Amino acid sequence: MTESFSSKKRTETLSGMIWKRFWKHPGAVGGSIVLGALVLAVLLAGLSPYDPQKSDLGSRFEPPSWAHPMGTDALGRDLLTRVLYGGRISLLVGFSVVIIALLIGVPVGAVAGYFGGWVDNLLMRIPDTALALPSLLVLILLAAILRELDAPLLEKNPVLTIAGVIGILSWMFVARLVRATYLSIREMDFVTAGRTLGASDFRIIVRHILPNAIGPIIVENTLEIGYAILEESGLSFLGFGIQPPTPSWGNLLSNAQEHMTKHPWMAIFPGIMIFLAVISINYIGDGLRDAFDPYKVMTKSE
């Protein structure tokens, strides 16, 4: 009882220290505020008086005004409302990609790195092969196939489909990172100690090593959310991602392309949203990297 109490207290101090350092990083604070505001706005999209899908041909291509802060589109739909609903999709895809990549990459990397030998050789052959693929080309190909696949499950879950496609092509990076971390940690004394005390491999992998490997995993995958948002928007822009009338930041821009010289607001606002989301996530990632960096503990006397 006392043992578990004291160990709990110690981890709290460490995570508390990381937490404190994160909030001292100006970029991380700014990023968190902007991202928080974006998420909140997107969640509150339902409060908009306009319908994101219903066209209103009486008010086509209206420039930004009090009634329509971002203007209206070719079908007279309020752009702000569509940008907010589109943000739900784009942010959800971004987070889902990372969850999918973690769900595949962490177990594969952990098992490969922990056991080493032939298990490692066999498991890492998959990411090695996948990393030889020209990823953007395959991404387009996969999305093009899935778009026409006659599967009701996929039609109902465009977010999951697109996130799956991007996730399938990005878990290898997670696996490699996790493997490398496990390879180095498994040689440490506390792992040997755990094994001597009779802890099972599963327990060592999950309870002993994972908490020590979590730092770089969190940092890299925070940044990955930003890449995923960029990838989704690019795919949707090309017409291979989220399909209209469901809005996403990418397909709103695709839609804007033909009208933008006359109605520039259609191209400006969705792009700004992508930019804000990605830059705030990158600053948060940067803050996390500094917060988790063990060297900073020693050099910075606080």
Add this chain to the structure above:
Amino acid sequence: MGQYVIRRLLQAVPLLLLVSILLFILVNIAPGGPLAGRGQTKHIRPEQAEILKRQYGLDKPLAVRYVFWLIGNDWTKVDNDGDGVAESYGQSKGILRGDFGTSYRTRRPVLETIGDYLPNTIYLMTITLIIVALLAIPVGVISAVKQYSIFDITVTTLSFMGQAIPEFWLGLILILVFYAWLKNPFTGGPLLPAGGMYTIGAPFSVWDWGKHLILPVVMGSVGWVTWYSRFLRSSMLDVIHQDYIRTARAKGLTEKRTLFIHALRNALLPLVTIFALDLPYIVAGSLYVEIIFSWPGMGRLYYQAAMDRDYPLLMAILIIGTAVVILSNLLADIVYAILDPRIHYD
């Protein structure tokens, strides 16, 4: 070293083969198929579709199709008229003998089509990379030397922005500003063209080609300039605190010579490796540039092929893409060993 390169190249063969099987399956299981593709005639009568299917060899099982694609079918008789009797030898030589097949859409050999488009991508990429190097190297060096100066802080902020801007959106905004908004004060027309490699019908002029390059190159280079200048900054910071830099200064070399000859050469080492690894991504990134600026290059060709389900063309570009990735990885290792005498492969 030579042995190492040969071994790596030999290892690449089974990898390429494995990837080609994977990609072949992926390309071919796509529903719809080339007969339902967008670029094709809208309505193909069923009997016509049968004939086309036979012509393309799509009536065969997947495994047979793969073998024919790989080694050709001129060694075996195939059924051309659909009567169930294989009567004449096939025409395809297979990719191992350099025959990537015939594009469904253009009905020309795939390699010929690629030959038309590839130089345009290489042209755009070369100019873009020169601009990236010319900007990223001095910016990275100055940021490192003047760490935490206003210049450095500005560059850091700009590089965060450059990493977060969606490339295709940057292209749209560039068109908006330089094509739609800003006018040429002499002619009253748009300041810069919004697409193509040159003015169609106009006689060749360097000025005309140059004008068409500006926006695509800006769009394609912003992300990489910010990325490499950041990278070079941290790599320079590592180097300029080394003893040999102090030695260089101590023996009275000018600051310029110390930084740009002694420090930069070593700081560029890791950058070259990263660059080789990035190469496939840089090439792939040109896809958005080519689509937005109607640039007749490989990216656009691939995009069109994906829309049309032009299997032979898709496969050819994917295989070339895979080979580029594998070779870039090898190149990264080799260059690293050449530049850093401490590293030996055997």
